[in-house]
Amino acid sequence: MSVKLIASDLDATFLKDDKTFNEELFQEVLDKLHAQGGQFIVATGNHVQKVRDYFKNFEGQYQLIANNGAEVLLDGELKHVWSVPASALATVSQLTDKYADKLQLGVAFVAADKTFMIVKRPNDKYLALSEAYFENMQVIDDVAEIHEPILKISLVIPALEYEFMRDVKAVLGRTVHVTTSGYGAIDIVNPDVNKANALTYIAETLDVAPADIMAFGDGLNDLEMLEYVGQPVAMTNADEALFTHDFALSVADNEHDGVFKTILEKI
Known part of the structure; x- marks a missing residue:
């Protein structure tokens, strides 16, 4: 299967426990993915500015699903919002x-x-x-x-x-x-908010089939996203509930660059 989009949760997935990540290895992942015409999507419960702070050295190199899917930003522009009923x-x-x-x-x-x-x-x-x-x-x-x-x-x-x-x-x-x-x-x-619906919005906008999407997650708020994509990966340090599903496992946990190492093995 080809990989055109890769989506990843942040906390306890992409990020280490101290909220840092291996920037050199991430750049290697981005370069390889972009060379194949693919794109990387940050899919997180964090707000937009927090993500921009984390990724200040990677501006313009990723797409963003923020607030667990309530916001979708493409090429830095807010494209879709779902709000909680007042x-x-x-x-x-x-x-x-x-x-x-x-x-x-x-x-x-x-x-x-x-x-x-x-x-x-x-x-x-x-x-x-x-x-x-x-x-x-x-x-x-x-x-x-x-x-x-x-x-x-x-x-x-x-x-x-x-x-x-x-x-x-x-x-x-x-x-x-x-x-x-x-x-x-x-x-x-909002009842229509989850990472899967936000990822679906991006996939349809970019004309990418679910089979060509890889996703990484560690928690139950990642479940819908993992079920939606054709290439789901649960972190080895994930909530045990995710292990009851038929997801591939990362080659290492979040403390040991599990997302990056798994991607580099698969693409």
């Missing part, structure tokens, strides 16, 4: 009250160029981490202060993510899509 914001905030003493910090409402944070469990350490992770973070008291489309609602409830996800599904049903990237992290998005 009516769901207050409901999610209220549902988190039950878990207030278990939340790492609070609830983040991610817009295109800023993030609104409602702090439910004050913690200076996690507040600092959130300010570093989210773009232009603003602490608010109530969702009534939000007056723009929200692409993603994010929160971290260690060990209770599946219980909270069941609560969200019971109350909001199919008006939202709720997923976890593991480690207690939960994302709530």
Whole structure:
């Protein structure tokens, strides 16, 4: 099979645990892929500016699926956006009250160029981490202060993510899509948002068949994408739930350049 597109998750997949990556090896991958007429796609739950910071030395050499598929950028331009129904914001905030003493910090409402944070469990350490992770973070008291489309609602409830996800599904049903990237992290998005739908948008725009796409992931928020492509690869350090599917495994984990080494073996 040929490879025309390669999509990869970032955290615990493309990136090492310290959020760095082997830039020299990535450039080798890009050069080989581009020489064959292929393109590389970053497919992540991170916001756009965070990705640009990671890839500052690779501007113009990749396409981007951000916020778990809520945004698609092609050649640096925003091409498609899916937002969370406005009516769901207050409901999610209220549902988190039950878990207030278990939340790492609070609830983040991610817009295109800023993030609104409602702090439910004050913690200076996690507040600092959130300010570093989210773009232009603003602490608010109530969702009534939000007056723009929200692409993603994010929160971290260690060990209770599946219980909270069941609560969200019971109350909001199919008006939202709720997923976890593991480690207690939960994302709530528009029901049409996942990495697969965003990748489908790119593939159809570029006239590429699923059989000619390779994808890498480590979490359940990568599952739809891995099922969509013809050449799915689960990381050896992936959530065990991914191992129950018929996916190839990377030749190494994220700490040992698993994405790059697998690509170089296969293309």
